[in-house]
Amino acid sequence: MTGVLRSDTGHEIAPLDDPGETPTPADVAALIVELQSAGLRTDADVETRTGGAGPSDSGMLWIEGMPVTVPVRTEEARRSPYVLRPEDDGGRAIYRDGRRLASVAASHRPRYYDRETADGVPYWKIALLHLDSMASTVVQTCNYWNTADQCRFCGIGVSLAAGSTIVKKTPEQLGEVSVAAKELDGAVDATLTTGSSTAPDRGARYVARCGRAVKDASGLPVEIQFEPPRDLAILDEVHDMGGSDAVGIHVESFDPQVLAHVAPGKARTGIETYFRTWERAVELWGSGRVSTYVILGMGEDPDLTVEACRRAVDIGVYPFVVPLRPVAGSLMEDWAPPPGPYSNRIYWQVAAYMSRRGMSADDAVAGCARCQACSAINAVQQPLLQIGPRPGSAS
Structure with a gap:
């Protein structure tokens, strides 16, 4: 390696003079931090999650084996000093100022996206693949949306308005898609979230039912995500349903x-309600x-x-x-x-x-x-x- 590039975080990233060289874990970490802020220009094709909720307008990459979603369609990305380029051997790498920093394996359009249910719903409208994780918003509506309580960072209604998803995914649909995601594209887990509900469980019971269907159909580990229920006893009920290996609150x-x-x-x-809910969730x-x-x-x-x-x-x-x-x-x-x-x-x-x-x-x-x-x-x-x-x- 010759010379160093000082990143915006102050870390000196050593460029790779030989395609066989591997950056240090600290260099990879510094690069990922910067890319998730500055974005990435792309001179090579990359699978992109476009619009709506989730890792929006982002390219999905493996940087030196680390899974990363990086903004590629934002104003920041178009001005980024970092660029993804194809290489002579068919691979890809990230460069800054003409100097190679890290090798990249890009994800490709999942094969299961070409399938649809018996009633004609494309699989990609039911669940997307984020690198190696199948993800779905099982109920694409939220009681906060279009009210004074709307979360300002959220795009749950944007995907629905764009026609890129359906309002409510059934447990049967999610189970069916999870099998295809695992068998065709190597999905290793499923992440199921939901818009918030005014019901006492805030939507937790339904997303847990969906998780149970995924586990029964494909055997994938499942995380379900929901807001704190109004009664902590609901957490026990949701846990006993057996539809989740982890929870995001x-x-x-x-x-x-x-x-x-x-x-x-x-x-x-x-x-403080979140902390009380987490304490009980950790017990379970x-x-x-x-x-x-x-x-x-x-x-x-x-x-x-x-x-x-x-x-x-x-x-x-x-x-x-x-x-x-x-x-x-x-x-x-x-x-x-x-x-x-x-x-x-x-x-x-x-x-x-x-x-x-x-x-x-x-x-x-x-x-x-x-x-x-x-x-x-x-x-x-x-x-x-x-x-x-x-x-x-x-x-």
């Missing part, structure tokens, strides 16, 4: 002022099998965010820290992802604490914390697990 932001602005309905639920599903999204770049207090992530880790909850991914058509579509250095500081502090407490993505058997493609926290944690935290990272 997403607070989105630990900063009460930010949460009240970006997700008023969730703010009224209250952050186990440590590391309960997770929460923590979105960065919405104006939150970073110190408060890190402290709350540590509190979550202490009770066995995996804080899935992600940079804001603005969704076209959402109320925050004009926002930009947070700068890489900002996300990087929080990643390092949370990852270092998880390492000290013995928590990692290996604990998760399904869902976002297992997949990791929309976050860089697992990439950041890998060097820590090998060499220990860097000085001051857990302060």
Whole structure:
């Protein structure tokens, strides 16, 4: 290797002079942090998740074996100093300033997308493949949508309005698609989420029924995602249904002022209610099998965010820290992802604490914390697990 490139996070990424060279785990982590902020220009074809909820307008890549979703169709991406280029051997690599940084394996259009149900519904309208994880919003409506309580970052109604999905997926449909996703495209788990309901269970029972159908049909591990039910006893009922190996109960932001602005309905639920719900969920599903999204770049207090992530880790909850991914058509579509250095500081502090407490993505058997493609926290944690935290990272 000759020379270094100083990344925006301050990490010096060594370019690869020989196609056979492999970047260090720290270099890969630094690159992923930057790409999820700055985006990626593409001179090579890449499978893209376009519009709506999920990893919107993003290319799905394996960077040195790490699963990553990277913005490729945003304004930031079009200005990015990073570019994905084809190589003479048929592979792909990421370059900056003409210097090769990492090899890339791109995902391709899943084969099961070409199938449809007996009543003519294309499989891709029922569930999408995010790299190696089948994902579906089982009920594509939410009681917050088009009200004053609408989550400003959310695009659940955008996909429906675009005709790229259907309102409600049945357990039978999801089971059928999960078999095809596993057999044709190597799906290793399923992530099932739902819009919020006004019912006491907030939609948890139905998404659990769907999870049971997927597990019965394909045997895939399943994470189900829902809001805190009004009665914690519902968690016991959902767990006893046997339709989930993990659960995601997403607070989105630990900063009460930010949460009240970006997700008023969730703010009224209250952050302490999330903690009480997580505590019971960990008792049922186990440590590391309960997770929460923590979105960065919405104006939150970073110190408060890190402290709350540590509190979550202490009770066995995996804080899935992600940079804001603005969704076209959402109320925050004009926002930009947070700068890489900002996300990087929080990643390092949370990852270092998880390492000290013995928590990692290996604990998760399904869902976002297992997949990791929309976050860089697992990439950041890998060097820590090998060499220990860097000085001051857990302060």
